[in-house]
Amino acid sequence: MVLDPRLNHPALVERARHVRLLALDVDGVMTDGQLYFQADGQETKAFSTQDGQGIKLLRQAGVEVALITGRDSPMVTRRAAALGIEHVFQGSDAKLDLLRRLIQRLGLEMHQVAYCGDDLPDLAPIKRAGLGISVPNAPRYIREHAVWVTERAGGHGAVREICDGLLELQGHWASVLDTYLHGQA
Template identity: 70%
Template sequence: MTLDSQFDASALIQRARHIRLLALDVDGVMTDGRLYFQSDDQEIKTFGTQDGLGIKLLRQTGVEVAIITGRESRMVSRRAEALGIEHVMQGRDDKLEALQSLLARLNMELQQAAYCGDDLPDLSAIKHAGLGISVPNAPLYIREHANWITERPGGHGAVRDICDNLLTWQGHWPAMFDTYLHGKG
């Protein structure tokens, strides 16, 4: 884990210890942000397998994972189902309202939520979440409002960065790693 000097590591870790929900935007965070359409209007998205394992590992510790996206896509539903993500909110332009609605259903507070996004529709959720996260491929005016910026860009390991760091900051990483080191994973 490397933290940019602009972030106070101890404050960041303190925020991370309270996280019980990780909410993710899709395009630009879980993917590289590019949209592919075939001639039959089928949409294609690419998702990283390492990001997927990170999500599964994080969920094993009891942290809920949610997807909040402005677009609607069957590919997002399929990916969420494959990863066991129960909370999928598509077609939601007001990401903060969507996040607050989900938190109310889960009986959680904003301080217990981490939100990662990369563009203007994500800004209010990034700003108000207990841990606001952005990716390096986001515009500067988004990144400057985040508590933390992942090392890797969206679609190229950003989600895994988030998951691995939350696992570390919450004290789960040593046991998780040990399980895989000794072939029990």
């Protein structure tokens, strides 16, 4: 069974099989990229609950998840904690350096990383990760460097699409469905 026929591309299939870490930008990938400010100056963000479920399923399948974002936000800290994401890096555009340090600490290699981003600070990680991913709301010059551009936009299910695709391509999807079909979740 194939969820998405676009997942049949040989380069995508081969690269996805090796992924042991999914690293995500936040603004524009996990959110719609808009910044919302209340009258008191408090910043708010909207996250997709479907993305959160996908992250939980991917983690249960043994794939680590990391957030690497240039902005520093307490909402990112809270969302990561709610999803059990331990690897959270905020407030730096040196994303490739952060990613390299993380994979060294985890004992992984770059070909075992999927990275999804949507803007210039994400370009180097997209190019160097084993599976570079972007979203349709990213500028063309970012998307053209990705192996996979999601169908869904950032903040609107793009992360869930990635998680479901990785689960399928790594052979976990039937087990996920079986668990939920038989009420064992």
